[in-house]
Amino acid sequence: MSENTGTLTVRVPGYPTPIQFADWTHDELYHTIQYAGTNGNEVQAFIGAQGSPIPNGARVLTEVDTNIPRSGDNGLSEGWESLIYSIQVQVVREWCSGAAGAGAAAATLLSASRPAHVGGDDATIINGGVLFDFLRKTFVRFTVNQKVQSEGPAEKYPQGSGIYAQGVTTNLEVANNGVPSPRDARAFVLPIWLRPNISFVCRFRPQAALGSAPAGVAGTYPDVWSGQAGTGTSMGFDVRVAMIGLVKRPVT
Numbered sequence: 001m002s003e004n005t006g007t008l009t010v011r012v013p014g015y016p017t018p019i020q021f022a023d024w025t026h027d028e029l030y031h032t033i034q035y036a037g038t039n040g041n042e043v044q045a046f047i048g049a050q051g052s053p054i055p056n057g058a059r060v061l062t063e064v065d066t067n068i069p070r071s072g073d074n075g076l077s078e079g080w081e082s083l084i085y086s087i088q089v090q091v092v093r094e095w096c097s098g099a100a101g102a103g104a105a106a107a108t109l110l111s112a113s114r115p116a117h118v119g120g121d122d123a124t125i126i127n128g129g130v131l132f133d134f135l136r137k138t139f140v141r142f143t144v145n146q147k148v149q150s151e152g153p154a155e156k157y158p159q160g161s162g163i164y165a166q167g168v169t170t171n172l173e174v175a176n177n178g179v180p181s182p183r184d185a186r187a188f189v190l191p192i193w194l195r196p197n198i199s200f201v202c203r204f205r206p207q208a209a210l211g212s213a214p215a216g217v218a219g220t221y222p223d224v225w226s227g228q229a230g231t232g233t234s235m236g237f238d239v240r241v242a243m244i245g246l247v248k249r250p251v252t
Contacts, residue, residue, distance in 0.1 A: 012246075014190040015083060019246070027247040029082060029194075031072075032065035032092065033057075033204060035134070036236030037221030040209035045202040045241045046072030054238075065240070075197040079250030083191035086244040087142055087150055087202070089177055090159035091116040091131050094221075094237045115163055116237060117175045130211075130221065130237055131175045137206045140241075142192070144200045149192045154204070159242070160185030182244070191245055202241050 009018040031045045034057030043056040049070050054061050069077040076082065097111040116131045134154060141151040158178025178184055194200055211221055221235035 012083060012191065014193060019083075024246045024248045026245070028242045028244045029068055029084075029247065030066060030240055030242040031068060031202070032061065032238055032240045034059075034236060034238050035204075035206075035210060036234060038209050038212045039236075040206050042203055042205045045204065045239075046200060057236075065238075072200045075199050076194055077250075078196050079248075080194075080196055081248040082194040082243065082245055084188070084194065084243040084245040085191050086160070086182075086185050086187050087140075087157050088159045088161070088185050088242045088244060089140065089154050089157040090162055090240045090242070091134060091175075091177065092238040092240045094130055094235070096235045115174050129175075131177065133211045134206075134237070134239070135177060137208050137210065139205045139207060141203045141205070142200070143203070144192060144194065145198050150188070156186065157241075158185055160244075161242075185244070192243075194243075204239065 008021050010021075011018050029046075031048075033043045033045050033055040035043065036056075039056070041056070045055065046066075046068060047055055048061055048066075049068055050061050050063060050066060052061050052071070053059070054065060069080060093113045094116055095111070095113045117129055136153075136155070138154040139151070140154050140157060142149050155177065159176060159180075160178055160182045161180050162176045163174050163180070221237070
C-alpha cells in the first residue's frame with residue numbers, strides 16, 4: 001500500500017487555477033519614490049528597478065527601496081506572479097541635504113534623515129507637517145494594464161509596519177500612516193492579479209503643491225533642520241509603497 005501526500009492546493013477567488021503552496025510564498029513587492037517641498041507633480045512608483053534613479057529624485061534605488069525584478073511598466077518577469085491583498089503606503093523618512101555654511105565650508109555637502117513626523121516648523125508643534133501634508137493632499141491610483149484596480153486618498157492605505165513610539169520625553173514625536181500591525185492594514189476581498197509582461201504602476205498625485213519653506217528658512221519643506229540652513233539646502237521625504245500578498249518566483 002502506497003501513500004501519496006501530494007502538495008497542498010487551494011482555490012483563490014479571482015485566480016483561474018488551484019494554487020500550490022510549494023510554489024507561492026506570502027511576501028511583498030515594494031518600491032520607493034521621492035517628494036520635495038512645492039512638488040505638485042504626479043510621481044509613479046514601480047517604475048525602475050534596483051540601480052535606476054529613484055522616481056522624482058537623483059539617488060539610485062537600492063535593495064531597501066525596491067525588490068521588483070524589473071520596471072513595472074514592463075510587467076513582472078517570466079515565471080513571476082503575484083496576488084495582491086493589500087497596498088500599503090509609508091512615508092519612510094524625511095531627508096535634508098545642503099551646503100554647510102558659507103565660503104569654503106559651503107563646498108561640503110551635508111545630509112541628514114529622520115522619521116516622519118507631524119510637527120510644523122517646530123518639532124514640538126503637532127498641528128501640521130510632512131506626514132499630514134502628504135496624506136491630506138495626495139491621491140493614489142494603482143493600475144494594471146492601464147485598468148484601475150484601487151484608488152483613493154493616501155491615508156486610505158495604512159502601512160501596517162514601521163516605527164511606533166509613545167513617551168513623555170520632551171520633543172519626542174514619531175508618526176506613521178497606521179499602527180505597526182498587518183491586521184490593521186487595508187485588505188481586499190478579492191486579490192489584484194499581477195502577471196508576467198502585464199504593466200502595473202502606482203501613481204501618486206498631489207491635488208495641491210506640497211508645503212514650501214516658511215519665510216527666512218532655507219530649503220523647500222516646512223521644517224527647520226539644525227545645521228542645514230546653508231546655500232542649496234533641499235528638504236523632502238521618501239515614500240515606500242508595498243503590495244502584500246502571495247508571490248510566485250521562478251526556481252533558481
